[in-house]
Amino acid sequence: MSRLDDELKRALRRAEAPPGFADHVLARVVRENRTRQAAISGWRQFFTRPILRLATAAALSTALVAGGAYYRHAQMEKAQRAEGEAAKQQLMLALRIASTKLHLARSKVNDVSDGNQNRHEKE
Amino acid sequence: MAEPIRAEHSAADNDFEAIVRRHQAMVYSIALRFLAEPAAAEELAQDVFLQLHANLKQLQSDEHLKFWLRKVTAHRCIDFQRRRRLPLLSLDDAPELAAPGQMEDVLLSDRLRELVASLPEKARMVVILRYQEEMGPEEIARALAMPVATVKSHLQRSLAVLREKITRVLGEVSL
Numbered sequence: 001m002s003r004l005d006d007e008l009k010r011a012l013r014r015a016e017a018p019p020g021f022a023d024h025v026l027a028r029v030v031r032e033n034r035t036r037q038a039a040i041s042g043w044r045q046f047f048t049r050p051i052l053r054l055a056t057a058a059a060l061s062t063a064l065v066a067g068g069a070y071y072r073h074a075q076m077e078k079a080q081r082a083e084g085e086a087a088k089q090q091l092m093l094a095l096r097i098a099s100t101k102l103h104l105a106r107s108k109v110n111d112v113s114d115g116n117q118n119r120h121e122k123e
Numbered sequence: 124m125a126e127p128i129r130a131e132h133s134a135a136d137n138d139f140e141a142i143v144r145r146h147q148a149m150v151y152s153i154a155l156r157f158l159a160e161p162a163a164a165e166e167l168a169q170d171v172f173l174q175l176h177a178n179l180k181q182l183q184s185d186e187h188l189k190f191w192l193r194k195v196t197a198h199r200c201i202d203f204q205r206r207r208r209l210p211l212l213s214l215d216d217a218p219e220l221a222a223p224g225q226m227e228d229v230l231l232s233d234r235l236r237e238l239v240a241s242l243p244e245k246a247r248m249v250v251i252l253r254y255q256e257e258m259g260p261e262e263i264a265r266a267l268a269m270p271v272a273t274v275k276s277h278l279q280r281s282l283a284v285l286r287e288k289i290t291r292v293l294g295e296v297s298l
Binding site for chain 1: 139140143144147148149150151152155156161165168169172173176228231232233235236239250251254255257282285286289
């Protein structure tokens with residue numbers, strides 16, 4: 001081991017912690033515990049006060065009623081949209097059938113008028 | 124009204140207090156030699172013990188506890204240094220010593236501490252753990268999460284620079 005090793009060990013030997021160091025650490029631990037407990041008990045107290053419990057219950061009830069009404073309204077809208085869509089489909093089908101029938105009738109009329117014209121020409 | 128702190132002590136707190144008293148010099152000294160600022164070192168050492176209080180159940184033996192304290196202190200010191208954004212020096216940039224006529228042992232220790240405090244952060248922590256805590260390279264490597272070869276390289280380079288700077292001042296005295 002060189003002299004530098006020895007000198008470094010001497011220079012870097014442990015220093016005493018400042019007076020009251022451990023007490024300061026313990027005080028900080030207590031303070032932090034109190035802060036944490038205060039935060040937890042703050043929430044607990046919030047729900048143990050009667051007026052706040054009532055307010056929370058009222059808010060929850062209102063939210064439930066409003067949610068139910070909104071759900072019912074949404075369901076009704078959905079059903080109405082489905083009915084409208086079905087009626088539209090039926091109308092489109094009826095129009096397609098009517099169009100086919102008209103087309104057939106016009107063909108028949110054309111056939112009859114062509115037959116009459118040919119007969120007149122022969123006569 | 125706030126109750127006295129002592130009144131809130133439980134048996135676990137008494138154990139914790141004993142641990143603090145047993146290891147306070149070690150933790151404080153690592154921080155002091157690294158930061159070279161007593162107030163900052165004290166605050167950092169207190170933070171280390173607060174972290175210990177929160178993690179005490181995970182530590183199974185006194186050896187484990189000691190290793191944990193050294194590791195956490197070392198990492199906190201390096202983080203603190205980085206947050207302060209102090210300019211980093213390379214080993215070669217470590218300051219020259221003002222040459223005194225005759226260097227006393229006490230003065231030599233002071234000068235060595237100044238030189239160590241001016242080393243780059245990882246090299247500095249390696250030197251502190253090696254010479255203050257007398258840890259081996261393998262243990263230092265585990266504490267600082269770096270390869271053993273890197274620890275040895277930091278030690279060799281740091282010692283070479285320290286020897287050169289000190290010898291330049293001391294002249295004929297060989298280290």
